[in-house]
Amino acid sequence: MATEDIEISGTDELETAPAATAEARVRSYPVAPGVRLNVRSGPGTHYRIVRVLPEGATVPIYCQRPGDTVTGPYGTTNIWDCIANAQYVSDAYVNTGSDGYVAPRCS
Template identity: 50%
Template sequence: MNKLIRLITPTVIIASLFIFSSQALAVQYFTVSTSSGAPVNMRSGPGTNYPIMLSIPSGTRVPYYCYAYGTTVTGKYGTSNIWDQVQWKDSRGVVIGYVSDTYVYTGSGGPVGYRCN
């Protein structure tokens, strides 16, 4: 019995590490959109007081990393103070910034995934 436990324990630990680390590295993709079809502004921080970095075309799927709380915005998917950190690639290269969750279809009315540091 002790021999069996000594064999199973490392296997369970290794399997657990693989499962949790692969979930942490997984990137989710969500669609950003507006009711009017206008582009969605990406900002340098989680709020309307942060500068606009660029605009993402409505209907575009973007990689989603985490969420943060900021200024309250009303958009296509309601009113919220949640801001999603997303990525967009333009002529300058890859840019990471924040979009109001009210323009990101995550399938949830609350935060999704991890909170940004």
């Protein structure tokens, strides 16, 4: 998958994220209120934590993939959101307004 450099809000680091076909298709969604969310290196709780998002964060969703089932403020799901290259959060903590996929599946 092609990558491009993007800046993730709330950090001074330059992150690498999967390139979208059209930048306008990448939408950002809010993380559940009052939650500091673990960002993992893969789609599951057994992957290492690469960083922690602060309360009030919003995340871009470049693609989604199935992984470990997690229960959170927005239900129980096995969908994981790719928010940057090799950085995933459980969709159970992201308010997408849907119980299903809202972005293309990760390849």
